[in-house]
Amino acid sequence: MTDVHNNDMLLPKPLPEGWLAVKSLDLEAQGVAHRPDGKVVFIEGALPFEVVSAQMHRSKASFEKGTLTEIHTESSQRVQPACPHFGLHEGACGGCKMQHLHVGAQVAVKQRVLEDNLWHIGKLKPDNVVRPIEGPAWGYRYRSRLSVRFVRKKGAVLIGFHERKSRYVADMKVCPVLAPRVSAMLLPLRQLIESMDAVETIPQLELAMGDMGTSQDSQAGVIALVMRHMERLSEADKGRLRAFAATQPGLQWWLQPKGPETIHRLDELPGHETGDLAYTLPDYGITMPFRPTDFTQVNPHINRVLVSRALGLLQVQKTERVIDWFCGLGNFTLPLATQAREVLGVEGAESLVARSRENLTFNSTQKKALAPDAPALAATKFVARNLFEMTPELLIADGTADKWLIDPPREGAYALVQALAALHQQPELRKGWTPPRRIVYVSCAPSTLARDAGVLVNEAGYTCTKAGVVNMFPHTAHVESIAVFELQG
Numbered sequence: 288m289t290d291v292h293n294n295d296m297l298l299p300k301p302l303p304e305g306w307l308a309v310k311s312l313d314l315e316a317q318g319v320a321h322r323p324d325g326k327v328v329f330i331e332g333a334l335p336f337e338v339v340s341a342q343m344h345r346s347k348a349s350f351e352k353g354t355l356t357e358i359h360t361e362s363s364q365r366v367q368p369a370c371p372h373f374g375l376h377e378g379a380c381g382g383c384k385m386q387h388l389h390v391g392a393q394v395a396v397k398q399r400v401l402e403d404n405l406w407h408i409g410k411l412k413p414d415n416v417v418r419p420i421e422g423p424a425w426g427y428r429y430r431s432r433l434s435v436r437f438v439r440k441k442g443a444v445l446i447g448f449h450e451r452k453s454r455y456v457a458d459m460k461v462c463p464v465l466a467p468r469v470s471a472m473l474l475p476l477r478q479l480i481e482s483m484d485a486v487e488t489i490p491q492l493e494l495a496m497g498d499m500g501t502s503q504d505s506q507a508g509v510i511a512l513v514m515r516h517m518e519r520l521s522e523a524d525k526g527r528l529r530a531f532a533a534t535q536p537g538l539q540w541w542l543q544p545k546g547p548e549t550i551h552r553l554d555e556l557p558g559h560e561t562g563d564l565a566y567t568l569p570d571y572g573i574t575m576p577f578r579p580t581d582f583t584q585v586n587p588h589i590n591r592v593l594v595s596r597a598l599g600l601l602q603v604q605k606t607e608r609v610i611d612w613f614c615g616l617g618n619f620t621l622p623l624a625t626q627a628r629e630v631l632g633v634e635g636a637e638s639l640v641a642r643s644r645e646n647l648t649f650n651s652t653q654k655k656a657l658a659p660d661a662p663a664l665a666a667t668k669f670v671a672r673n674l675f676e677m678t679p680e681l682l683i684a685d686g687t688a689d690k691w692l693i694d695p696p697r698e699g700a701y702a703l704v705q706a707l708a709a710l711h712q713q714p715e716l717r718k719g720w721t722p723p724r725r726i727v728y729v730s731c732a733p734s735t736l737a738r739d740a741g742v743l744v745n746e747a748g749y750t751c752t753k754a755g756v757v758n759m760f761p762h763t764a765h766v767e768s769i770a771v772f773e774l775q776g
Contacts, residue, residue: 316384380457382448409741417755429496495579511579607689699735708746
């Protein structure tokens with residue numbers, strides 16, 4: 288990208304009244320400009336290094352917000368959005384925010400967000416900025432929550448994401464970020480629900496897609512759709528769902544009449560049975576069965592690379608013990624078990640701990656059956672722990688580990704790193720316990736990563752040696768990242 292300052296000689300001085308020179312992009316993918324008096328202006332639809340006009344719709348003492356109306360100088364990184372539902376027009380889908388920006392520039396913006404957060408919140412700079420993890424820009428989304436609404440005035444069902452800045456459901460006919468098989472299913476799904484008795488009482492479909500199944504008839508990938516229904520489905524409606532599934536290879540229906548605990552699978556027509564939902568980590572010979580409501584990464588292409596990158600940065604040896612904090616289903620734990628001497632996976636939800644234990648048993652049995660002479664998985668244990676209430680005493684109770692992997696939710700791992708810092712500052716509490724020499728932290732929120740990194744570096748005796756972004760969600764403002772911390776001395 289070219290800095291707008293380098294183009295100053297090409298612009299009128301001063302700019303005509305109302306024109307704004309956009310300097311940067313914020314986390315909501317809004318262009319950031321300044322009035323001549325210094326007041327900040329956020330402009331939806333504008334890109335860095337553009338000169339634009341905008342219609343203001345919100346004004347405060349310190350900032351204004353508006354929407355792009357005209358581009359006077361266009362960024363070289365502006366591209367034509369691939370989705371007809373993206374844009375600033377009425378009814379535009381609000382699922383993506385950056386389709387008008389070249390995907391390489393999107394990654395650069397996210398890298399800047401990460402570095403800014405580390406500096407302004409964590410008060411640190413990584414020794415090295417590592418190459419971004421990137422993958423397919425389209426058709427990458429294997430998980431999604433789609434709203435469903437019957438619009439009586441139109442006599443039609445809408446399925447998709449919400450409109451931009453609205454509670455209404457966008458009139459989506461395609462979605463290029465969804466897996467192509469699912470995007471192609473949007474209109475048929477609308478027709479299906481329009482035909483159902485329960486057309487007015489179905490508010491949501493939750494999508495979960497695997498990259499394979501655990502039975503031989505579903506290698507193309509299972510698509511699970513969880514239908515939330517507010518009233519009991521008629522037998523006729525269940526028949527319609529089964530008939531629809533029979534026309535869509537790999538599709539299975541799950542029904543949710545009330546809370547998450549009520550989710551159950553709808554049986555399929557004879558000859559159209561699907562296997563269990565699963566994804567693979569082929570570099571480690573690991574297969575991960577999961578339920579459609581279990582947490583898994585949205586982007587399986589990036590997840591495979593992320594697991595390999597994280598383990599490569601951790602550099603686990605066969606003699607080492609490793610703890611995987613916030614382990615979920617074992618996405619990192621089981622690959623670690625192919626490299627370490629011993630692995631402990633710690634997770635807050637009992638249901639996920641149970642699932643991770645099932646996956647450990649499944650993979651141990653599968654490895655033995657497929658390759659009797661192959662090395663067995665390391666001694667691996669999963670435990671449930673409230674990781675938002677960690678203390679130095681609990682940390683010591685979980686034992687010494689040579690290395691840690693931390694993969695928390697958006698809230699971060701503040702209690703965990705605070706407990707680690709307390710043991711660093713009060714060595715008399717350790718009682719033989721020693722801190723990990725290396726930590727790899729995988730984050731889905733740069734602000735909480737920066738906060739926790741500040742504790743590790745400024746209070747717990749670590750150096751941030753590497754950090755970089757993971758473009759898990761192309762075309763959105765969501766920033767995933769990975770950072771490495773080494774114990775000083």
